Amino acid sequence: MTRRSTRYMSLGAAGLLALAGAVPVAAQDTVSIEMIGAGYTDQMQPYYDDLAARFMEQNQDIDVSVQVVSWNDIYTVLNTRVASGDPPDIMNLNYFANFAADDLLYTAEEIVTPEVLEDIIQVFRDNSKYEGVEYAVPDLASDRLFFYNEDILAAAGVEPPSTWSEVKAVCQAILDTQPGIVPLALPLGPEEAQAEFFIWAGGNDGGYFRDGEWIIDSPENLETLEFLQELVDMGCTQPNPGSFNRTDGAFALFAQGVAAMLNGAIFLPGELENTYESDVNWGVVPFPAADGKESITLGVQDYFFGFKKEGNQEAIQRFLSFLFQPDNYAAFLDAAGGFLPATISAGEQMASDPALAPFIEVLPTAIFYPSDQASWPAVQAAVQEDIGTVFTGADKQEVLDQIQAVAESE
Numbered sequence: 404m405t406r407r408s409t410r411y412m413s414l415g416a417a418g419l420l421a422l423a424g425a426v427p428v429a430a431q432d433t434v435s436i437e438m439i440g441a442g443y444t445d446q447m448q449p450y451y452d453d454l455a456a457r458f459m460e461q462n463q464d465i466d467v468s469v470q471v472v473s474w475n476d477i478y479t480v481l482n483t484r485v486a487s488g489d490p491p492d493i494m495n496l497n498y499f500a501n502f503a504a505d506d507l508l509y510t511a512e513e514i515v516t517p518e519v520l521e522d523i524i525q526v527f528r529d530n531s532k533y534e535g536v537e538y539a540v541p542d543l544a545s546d547r548l549f550f551y552n553e554d555i556l557a558a559a560g561v562e563p564p565s566t567w568s569e570v571k572a573v574c575q576a577i578l579d580t581q582p583g584i585v586p587l588a589l590p591l592g593p594e595e596a597q598a599e600f601f602i603w604a605g606g607n608d609g610g611y612f613r614d615g616e617w618i619i620d621s622p623e624n625l626e627t628l629e630f631l632q633e634l635v636d637m638g639c640t641q642p643n644p645g646s647f648n649r650t651d652g653a654f655a656l657f658a659q660g661v662a663a664m665l666n667g668a669i670f671l672p673g674e675l676e677n678t679y680e681s682d683v684n685w686g687v688v689p690f691p692a693a694d695g696k697e698s699i700t701l702g703v704q705d706y707f708f709g710f711k712k713e714g715n716q717e718a719i720q721r722f723l724s725f726l727f728q729p730d731n732y733a734a735f736l737d738a739a740g741g742f743l744p745a746t747i748s749a750g751e752q753m754a755s756d757p758a759l760a761p762f763i764e765v766l767p768t769a770i771f772y773p774s775d776q777a778s779w780p781a782v783q784a785a786v787q788e789d790i791g792t793v794f795t796g797a798d799k800q801e802v803l804d805q806i807q808a809v810a811e812s813e
Contacts, residue, residue, distance in 0.1 A: 439469075508709060545742050547667065551563045595787075596787045621803075645792055
């Protein structure tokens with residue numbers, strides 16, 4: 404809950420000051436707000452500590468504390484806080500609609516100034532709505548490309564694939580020429596299974612939600628799981644995709660030169676250089692699609708949103724608007740490790756960056772999570788928990804049916 408402290412003078416002291424001709428100090432409320440931020444990198448907590456200190460120096464009637472939580476824990480932390488009736492004032496996460504559906508959130512125009520909102524890229528604003536109303540403000544975005552180890556593919560005598568048939572052929576060529584190399588890192592463990600499955604399914608006209616309906620149990624999604632099972636059975640992937648995560652699994656293998664190909668986000672180059680200190684010679688191409696289908700990319704955006712509590716709205720708006728000041732927002736993007744900016748002004752400044760150009764180029768083909776659906780958080784959790792079980796014997800159609808039931812029951 405919002406904490407308030409009031410600094411005041413007693414009537415006796417005020418009376419003495421009045422008799423002495425001094426002007427009494429007016430009572431002043433200090434509003435305390437708390438934010439939970441996503442742990443994009445290890446630099447996020449130092450960034451927020453500095454931001455909050457500078458903000459409070461300029462806004463002495465507001466106390467701000469920011470806690471950065473890892474992506475592995477952040478969903479549990481937030482849901483526990485909300486269930487106990489003690490949500491943070493500001494949250495940074497990749498979904499929000501379930502909280503909007505429960506009437507817990509301010510609208511976007513209540514948590515930033517009009518000038519900030521007008522600078523947000525329109526396609527990202529469109530993905531920040533629940534039932535036509537903006538309840539969240541995008542903080543950043545990313546999309547995906549297919550990363551490959553140029554040296555491994557060259558040694559196998561193959562080019563990077565553009566179709567599923569070519570994925571299988573490249574995998575087989577690597578298996579035939581370079582024992583000990585994992586041709587394709589396939590992380591379908593709980594960290595981000597919802598993304599890995601979505602980008603493969605999207606390239607087969609599958610996915611989660613389309614034209615107002617959940618399509619999780621679709622034939623296209625079943626075909627996708629069957630194709631991925633083929634890759635596992637061929638030995639093209641690590642043997643345990645259902646318990647294999649992205650950060651400590653796929654990224655690590657690729658950085659070590661052990662994995663030849665993987666689904667990589669816009670921040671992966673920074674991770675390879677800074678976190679893993681990798682010298683892997685890598686390249687990128689659009690993500691392979693099913694034969695005869697169009698390549699897509701997964702567009703992901705995260706959000707700031709504010710929980711309604713008595714007396715905290717103005718403080719939230721002032722702090723978030725301070726964060727979006729150009730220099731502060733540039734520092735935010737830098738601390739986060741390399742993402743597409745959510746603002747028009749920052750996008751114009753970064754458009755000439757050759758490292759971002761391939762990701763900007765494929766953005767028009769992006770598909771997005773159905774984060775405007777109130778049941779999406781439950782669906783995401785079900786995918787993270789259950790989709791990997793198909794590689795340890797669970798019936799693929801039954802798993803899809805179960806997740807479809809979760810979507811329709813919310």
